[in-house]
Amino acid sequence: MPPLPLAPPVRQLVLDLGTPPPATFDNFVTGGNLEPVARLRGLFDGLSATAEPPADRTFYLWGENGSGRSHLLYALCHAAPADRARHAGPHSPLAAFEFEPEIVLYSVDDVNGLSSAQQIALFNLFNEVRAHARHALVVAGNAAPLALTVRDDLRTRLGWGLVYQIAPLDDAGKMLALKNAARARGIALADDVPPYLLTHFKRDMPSLMALFDALDRFSLEQKRAVTLPLLRAMLASLDGELQDG
CATH class of the missing domain: 3.40.50.300 (P-loop containing nucleotide triphosphate hydrolases)
Incomplete structure (x- = not known):
């Protein structure tokens, strides 16, 4: 599998990582809509x-x-x-x-x-x-x-x-959307990962999902479960690539 591409600063990470699961009514988090x-x-x-x-x-x-x-x-x-x-x-x-x-x-x-x-x-x-x-x-x-x-x-x-x-999701809805995305990919997502993403990075759903997709790929490359230590390892890896570049 090819390495992660060079990216802008981590808190503005936007990556094109292939085709996500199709958008359906079943995987739409309704929230206030x-x-x-x-x-x-x-x-x-x-x-x-x-x-x-x-x-x-x-x-x-x-x-x-x-x-x-x-x-x-x-x-x-x-x-x-x-x-x-x-x-x-x-x-x-x-x-x-x-x-x-x-x-x-x-x-x-x-x-x-x-x-x-x-x-x-x-x-x-x-x-x-x-x-x-x-x-x-x-x-x-x-x-x-x-x-x-x-x-x-x-x-x-x-x-x-x-x-x-269409009302944007609140924090609870965003965490549910991340958990649903993990479930759709067959990923066991540690409970502390969604809150960490919400408190340390851009909070809009496109940015959160881009970062989650990057984490999904990194977990496959490393053959490790999606946990907070894995997330920190990915961010450290990206920081290293940016400094080398």
């Missing part, structure tokens, strides 16, 4: 041909980075029947925003980063979804609709449907 999660979980029930079409088919989720809004979009696509959902964002081609009858769910992330052409395409997609009773659109961004730096007509459309602020 019970209502939006319940609404999204039940969305596909109303889109089936045998059910009454749902009254609410357009959603806008907003929150700070690491709040879980992107996780929920991926969870929706993961829960969808094969080839019936499409995910798009700032790096997607314009074709990803085109309406196709066989796609019942469209999810669009980071609307605040879309280009002008993508915003026009999303505006048109919104109108198409509203015109078809068994299709849904879920969009996510970093601010409430009125505060978004997007086209006025698109901003207005995003406010038409259900709007939810």
Whole structure:
């Protein structure tokens, strides 16, 4: 297995360590987001041909980075029947925003980063979804609709449907998320590791998960359990690499 790459200072560690487990509703720590999660979980029930079409088919989720809004979009696509959902964002081609009858769910992330052409395409997609009773659109961004730096007509459309602020996890929720991530990887995580991560490093979930993924790889390299001594050994190793570099 290749060695850990050189990294920025440990407390700002961000590493790309391969593909994490897929984002699903089951591995999303709900925290204070019970209502939006319940609404999204039940969305596909109303889109089936045998059910009454749902009254609410357009959603806008907003929150700070690491709040879980992107996780929920991926969870929706993961829960969808094969080839019936499409995910798009700032790096997607314009074709990803085109309406196709066989796609019942469209999810669009980071609307605040879309280009002008993508915003026009999303505006048109919104109108198409509203015109078809068994299709849904879920969009996510970093601010409430009125505060978004997007086209006025698109901003207005995003406010038409259900709007939810996705609340970030508290410390207990973050520790639960780390424990769940360990369980998903088959890792026996020592109880003192999550509290130590929370008290000594950046506390947002992307940074915590990046550091946890680094610890997971280091434990495999060292063939040792994930404990606080192992974490300290990894940090000492990274500090040594930074000094040598």
